[in-house]
Amino acid sequence: MSPRRRDSEGTAAARAERRAELLATAAEIFASRGYAATTVREVADAAGMLGGSLYYHFDSKESMIDEILSTFLTDMWAAYDRVLGSGLGARETFQALITESFRTIDQYRPAVVIYQNESKHLVTNPRFSYLLDSQRRFREMWLSVLDRGVLDGAFRADLDTGLIYRFIRDTVWVAASWYRSDGPLSADEIARQYLVMILEGILST
Amino acid sequence: MSPRRRDSEGTAAARAERRAELLATAAEIFASRGYAATTVREVADAAGMLGGSLYYHFDSKESMIDEILSTFLTDMWAAYDRVLGSGLGARETFQALITESFRTIDQYRPAVVIYQNESKHLVTNPRFSYLLDSQRRFREMWLSVLDRGVLDGAFRADLDTGLIYRFIRDTVWVAASWYRSDGPLSADEIARQYLVMILEGILST
Amino acid sequence: MSPRRRDSEGTAAARAERRAELLATAAEIFASRGYAATTVREVADAAGMLGGSLYYHFDSKESMIDEILSTFLTDMWAAYDRVLGSGLGARETFQALITESFRTIDQYRPAVVIYQNESKHLVTNPRFSYLLDSQRRFREMWLSVLDRGVLDGAFRADLDTGLIYRFIRDTVWVAASWYRSDGPLSADEIARQYLVMILEGILST
Amino acid sequence: MSPRRRDSEGTAAARAERRAELLATAAEIFASRGYAATTVREVADAAGMLGGSLYYHFDSKESMIDEILSTFLTDMWAAYDRVLGSGLGARETFQALITESFRTIDQYRPAVVIYQNESKHLVTNPRFSYLLDSQRRFREMWLSVLDRGVLDGAFRADLDTGLIYRFIRDTVWVAASWYRSDGPLSADEIARQYLVMILEGILST
DNA sequence: TATGAATGAGCGTTCATTCAT
């Protein structure tokens, strides 16, 4: 046993940790430069290794973005499911989902940015069919909340719910492109103000 | 008018028309596949010619996206300037700008999508410094309208105007990614409903 | 008959004149930029026409350099043959050939430069086999003059004639690369001084 | 010395050796076919690899010729400086410089040929400004030796020194185009005979 | 675990050439 073998090094846990580090590095670069425009050498450089060495950890560049996106989506849906399972009314559900979305942005900013920028192209690849599934589920979730809210009188009925859905989806998720966790406004505070704007509008009353 | 004058006029016009056709083709593909991921050969294929033949019309792939973006921005700013010069109040200006933005999306959808997806990377190239200029002017325009509206009591004062600005910018422009001119809702109708949502919110009253 | 048809225009003579003009233009550019590095568009530009238009006058870029080189070589050999046929002694023949060479450089500078730079590569092409022929004849001519001179005591016998031949060939023809017909020294004056150097050396006596 | 030190030293040395091999291959081809007319694939073929693989070792085709030329010039100037610093008279300096030049040709034949053929075009590129510097220094060196020799009576005064300079420069360096290290005459023997011709002329006395 | 060297497909671009007008 060499000294390097002590602790968890060489174990599956250490391996998983290294993967997570590398994926975090890759996500940051994919998000800022774009997936297609990022070379695996750039990722490797940032991780302090040579291009070919990344292939010890990952099958391909594609498997990196795959793991980045699926990890983030799994976690996001866990959070959404917690909200959806807690028996709230339409408006409260709406508020909780928006808040949860900004928390996801806070936690997974690079992955969210990648998701926004790349999923359109990735979706044509069967490997990423889960992106389509997620998009469909996402749409159904919001439409169901909006419909419930219109029915119970919480939300106005004179608007196209499909349009409201897109309005919310876009404004919330694109925020990932400018959000900084060390910015002047916390994720929760941004969520709060966004909720005011979406629910009540920006007109003074 | 000698026949030769007519010929050369027809030729120059035909040439400009061909350029416009090719740029429209390129814009459509850049928008749907992404600029970096689009090959010159794909654009040429779609235009019914070989890769190298595009270089008879354009200096480079870069000069194509340049012309696509600068044409759209020039036109968009002409429309904005018309609104800004017409002496409207803050709220009316706000409404007119939103409406004008959706008309721009209607007319320049691929260019707007490209602008959204690529300007972040393009901006590092001095050739595209006008994108930065446009972004700055755009921000100042909206902040000025919002500030005026807050001062004269039209807009609520308890929100961060910087946040409102981003909220509006994102939600309006990202709409280009799903807007179809042959969709169920016209650009003006989408603008109208977006204005309701932004100004009054989605809560029933 | 249009007015443009008067004089020799449209005739074979006019055509030949135009060819000569175009070849002079091409030769100048081939000489200064190198044949491979010169595009036919550059030649056409300099001639005030479009790239494709040159093909009305010439079959190919290759046929241009072919005509440039063969014209020059034909003329040069006519001059050499005049010297060789005039029954001079070795030393006088030597002097006359050198002088004639500098006159050729004066008259055909671009062609001589092209010949120096390109014939090595051209020679592999059967079309340019006459270049090889010329080189062989050239070598034989000089070796014969040198041998005659050694035999009759004019030239020293302690040097390798093959080396003398190369020495003279190189120094004379490379002069084309810096010679200017409007320079401070005339071709005949350069020939005179070169002859002093070659025959007597640069040492003071 | 740990084994790892030895490894990495061996690796660095092996790498430098491989570069040198590849550059020797490239120089040979650049010299025989011309730089512009040589494709990267041809160089790679000759080196037993694919075109793209060369880019693991070199940044660009240009950086190859750069390294070829700068290495040769550095070495040549070191040799010249040794001669210039040894306090010889004009005539002895002259002889030593010629001899050294032929030794350089012997050692760096392909590089010298490339230098002759390509520097005119390369010089327009700021990256190769050192070629211009070298040319200027070269000219000043020879003119200074010639002037010294004329002043102290070694060289004849009735010739244009600028012309002598070109005469020598051309005849010496163009020799690289036909010199073979395995030819019948050694570099030193060629230098000796050239010196006879240049200093004393070819006339028998 | 990681390196270093190479692969091979494909990219943006150039250019001699063609041809209908």
Add this chain to the structure above:
DNA sequence: TATGAATGAACGCTCATTCAT
């Protein structure tokens, strides 16, 4: 005679990927 538009082959170069060490 010359133009304008296009062809198609080839070029320098990039990059995800492989693999012996």
